[in-house]
Amino acid sequence: MSRILRRAFSAFPARAGPSTISSTTIFPSAPSVASTSPKAVRRRRTESPPHKSISLSPLSDADLYDLDTNKKFPFELEKDYQSLKSSSIFENESLTESEQRSLFLKGTAEWRSRVRGYAPRGKKSRHDFILSIMGGKRINAEEEQEPLNEESEEGEERIDPSKQIVGQRIYLPNIQIRLMRNHVPEGESYDPYIATFRIPPSMTKNDLRSYLSAVYNLDVTFIRTSNYVGTVGRLRTGEVVKKGGSNQNYKKAVVGLKEPFHYPDDVEELYAQGLKNGQGDALGLAREEWLENQYSINISKEMRNRAMFKYYKGARWRSRTHANLGNTMREIMKRREEREGKVSEEVQRRWSTIAEEALGSKSAEAQPQAA
Incomplete structure (x- = not known):
């Protein structure tokens, strides 16, 4: 009988492996940027790979964030780095050249993923932002302090112009943002440094970044979007119309995170981590017990089965394989x-x-x- 059961259960998929290991680079979601690149870009780079010391996309290249890398910046990025370095001084003189380059690359990536709509703009503000991350300041920067008005009180809070939002406020937005499960292709590990959202087609990357920062205080590193068009049909008159139901137009947004994120019911991940660390099923069983105590999952399933049995009472199952x-x-x-x-x-x-x-x-x- 055991042989029959073993052969029968052989058709079920095996337990999934652990997710991707946390990155050791200074920019943790850099591998996620490379893995979420468009398929055409990845295929082109695979068919025509660049030289080992050249990086075509430095902000999405995880090797450039390593301190012992042999790759070099592109010409424009190298020119910007040398210009910033020649006009600035750094407080921490013990930083090596590779560490300064990694911090410069991190500051550039964070500047590109910032929330738009702040003032002032320009190259000077961008360099000041990068220097705040690198721990430096300009050589010829003079601290300009605006004098207080005589009418204003001394205890009045001053507004930093760099923190002042230029855009207009939007009240009662009529948009819906849904957090979806990450799509994991078969044979690949789960990436905890990305999150998937379904947003309206009219919503832009800056809108989503501002929404996550204002509502949830969540800083993101990158956003990739792709539009999906719902299926259409044709009437008897020949008119092309969009089908109703769930076939709606939407936009998929993949967001990069600074900290790993797992769903509370991701028990398979804990089982895989336990097997990898030699703890067995202890982590997975503890999480299942916690979920049962907090949300009563088994009781809910039993009540659902009873309700379904009562609903279909007197009906017959026409299918043999239910x-x-x-x-x-x-x-x-x-x-x-x-x-x-x-x-x-x-x-x-x-x-x-x-x-x-x-x-x-x-x-x-x-x-x-x-x-």
Whole structure:
């Protein structure tokens, strides 16, 4: 019986492996930027790879964030780095050249992923932002302090012009933003440094970045979007219309995170981490117990099954293969028996053909000898 069960359960997928290991670079979501690049870009870089010391996309290249890398900046980025370095001094003189380059690259990436709509703008403000991350300041920067007005009180809070929002406020927005599960292709590990949202097609990357920063205080590193068009149909009159229901136009946004994120019910990840660390199923069982105590998942399933049984009371199941483990195993064994039966019939037919040919040849040889 154990052999039958083992063969029946062999059709079920194996337990998934652990997610990607946390990055050791100074910019943790850099590998996620490279893995979420468009397919055409990844295919082009695979077919025509650049030189080992050249990086075509420095902000999405995880190797440039390593301190022992041999890759170099592109010409424009190298020119900007040398210009900033020549006009600035750094408080921490113990930083090496590779560490300064990594901090410069991190500041550039964060500047590009900032929330738009702040003042002032320009190259000077960008360099000041990068220097705040690198721990430096300009050589010829004079601290200009605006004098307080005589009418204003001394205890009045001053507004920093660099923190002043230029855009207009929007009240009562009519948009819906949904957090979706990350799509993990078969054979690849889960990436905890990205999150997937479904947003309206009219929403831009800056709108989503501002929304996450203002509502949830969540800083993101990058955003990649892709538009999905719902299916359309044709009426009898020939007019093309959009089908109703769930076939709606939407935009998918993949957001890079600074800290790893897992769903509370991601028990498979804890099982995989426990097996990897030698703790067995202790982490997964503890999380299942916590979920049961907090949300009563098993009780909810039992109540749902009772409600469904009461709802379909008096009805008949027309399908033989419905959501039942016993019926699934029975259907698997039935199909395997049919396949093995066909194989055995084909083997018997071939052996019978070979035996008939052998008897025919022996009888043909015996007739001339008798004559």
